[in-house]
Amino acid sequence: MDARREIWVFGDWRNYFQNRVTLQLLAKARQLAQPSGARVCALVFGQGLDEWVMEYTAHGADRLYVCDHPRLEGYPMQAFTGLLVDLAQKRQPQVILVGATSFGKELAARAAKRLGVGLTADCVELALDDHGRLVQTAPAFGGNLLAEIVSTGEPQMATVRPGAFQELPHDYVRTAEVVRLEPPAKLPDERLRLIESRRLPARQQELENAAVVVVGGRGLGSKKKFKNLHELARLLGGEVGATRPVVHSQWAGHEALVGQAGRQVKPKLLISLGVSGAIQHTAGINADFIVAVNKNPNAVMMQMADVGIVADANQTCLALIRELKDRLRG
Ligand SMILES: Cc1cc2nc3c(=O)[nH]c(=O)nc-3n(C[C@H](O)[C@H](O)[C@H](O)COP(=O)(O)OP(=O)(O)OC[C@H]3O[C@@H](n4cnc5c(N)ncnc54)[C@H](O)[C@@H]3O)c2cc1C
Numbered sequence: 001m002d003a004r005r006e007i008w009v010f011g012d013w014r015n016y017f018q019n020r021v022t023l024q025l026l027a028k029a030r031q032l033a034q035p036s037g038a039r040v041c042a043l044v045f046g047q048g049l050d051e052w053v054m055e056y057t058a059h060g061a062d063r064l065y066v067c068d069h070p071r072l073e074g075y076p077m078q079a080f081t082g083l084l085v086d087l088a089q090k091r092q093p094q095v096i097l098v099g100a101t102s103f104g105k106e107l108a109a110r111a112a113k114r115l116g117v118g119l120t121a122d123c124v125e126l127a128l129d130d131h132g133r134l135v136q137t138a139p140a141f142g143g144n145l146l147a148e149i150v151s152t153g154e155p156q157m158a159t160v161r162p163g164a165f166q167e168l169p170h171d172y173v174r175t176a177e178v179v180r181l182e183p184p185a186k187l188p189d190e191r192l193r194l195i196e197s198r199r200l201p202a203r204q205q206e207l208e209n210a211a212v213v214v215v216g217g218r219g220l221g222s223k224k225k226f227k228n229l230h231e232l233a234r235l236l237g238g239e240v241g242a243t244r245p246v247v248h249s250q251w252a253g254h255e256a257l258v259g260q261a262g263r264q265v266k267p268k269l270l271i272s273l274g275v276s277g278a279i280q281h282t283a284g285i286n287a288d289f290i291v292a293v294n295k296n297p298n299a300v301m302m303q304m305a306d307v308g309i310v311a312d313a314n315q316t317c318l319a320l321i322r323e324l325k326d327r328l329r330g
Pocket residue numbers: 142143216217218219220221242243244245246257258259260261262273274275276277278279280281284293294295296299311312313314
């Protein structure tokens with residue numbers, strides 16, 4: 001077998017233009033591979049895969065393991081698990097990274113069990129130490145701290161939160177080796193059959209990729225006041241996020257939840273209104289610039305912010321809306 005070590009990324013190509021987690025993982029895998037010269041590989045299973053092969057090449061894969069077959073239509077979980085496990089047993093990769101989508105989480109858990117290796121779920125950071133061990137940072141103890149986890153044995157497997165890393169720019173001149181795989185003669189009988197799949201409304205998918213995110217917390221006081229955030233976000237060309245109490249009070253839907261149990265955002269600008277800054281919430285934030293508004297100057301969110309405004313969150317939101325409208329008119 002080829003002596004060069006491999007870092008694998010599972011290619012979750014469904015809903016490609018909204019779900020960028022595979023591209024984010026390819027970028028991270030490139031970074032991990034750089035010191036040792038390991039090869040970055042993408043696994044691409046399904047039917048009609050040429051487009052994704054080109055995309056993953058342009059985004060950092062050196063080699064692609066491709067199994068393109070009509071029997072793999074509809075993302076059959078058991079067949080994908082079997083392919084991944086067989087290939088891993090043959091090629092013995094150093095690391096396998098899977099996006100923490102609902103499909104990815106299930107696939108990785110099944111594969112790790114069959115390979116008899118550990119799996120760290122929902123990682124937000126990854127590094128390789130000097131011994132080639134994958135240091136996997138993930139929320140632990142109900143999200144009260146971030147733990148660094150190292151698994152013994154190989155492959156070292158992790159699922160990674162969408163939005164934790166930045167994808168590389170599309171490089172049209174990159175080339176990669178394509179290894180075509182035959183599906184096994186007999187695929188397992190799927191216990192689950194896909195009957196129908198429907199896209200989420202586009203806006204619900206945009207929070208993770210938004211350049212501006214306006215997040216509201218319990219400090220806003222009511223559903224009616226929370227609604228003003230939509231106007232502010234609209235004027236800024238951004239999206240609205242929420243904390244857990246806000247979602248529990250049904251001021252916003254679960255798709256707006258930012259944090260450990262929700263979405264990972266990485267905007268250029270995040271405006272946080274009436275949010276205390278609990279670690280379960282801030283674990284979902286990777287923003288270039290944060291403006292926080294809180295009555296309490298000592299709130300964690302205020303400490304974390306680039307600009308902290310000690311004021312009433314709702315009044316500040318309305319003042320910002322007025323100011324932006326004036327500027328747009330003028
Ligand atoms: C396992 C687990 C997972 C969790 N996952 C998540 C998650 O994914 N996302 C998440 O958000 N939370 C999560 N939580 C909950 C989290 O611990 C916090 O309880 C939550 O983030 C707090 O939300 P908040 O800041 O809106 O409310 P609070 O903590 O109540 O903070 C309200 C803030 O508003 C300020 N305030 C009050 N009135 C005003 C006013 N008029 N103007 C300005 N400021 C004002 C207060 O000073 C305070 O700082 C999780 C908890 C657990 C245990």
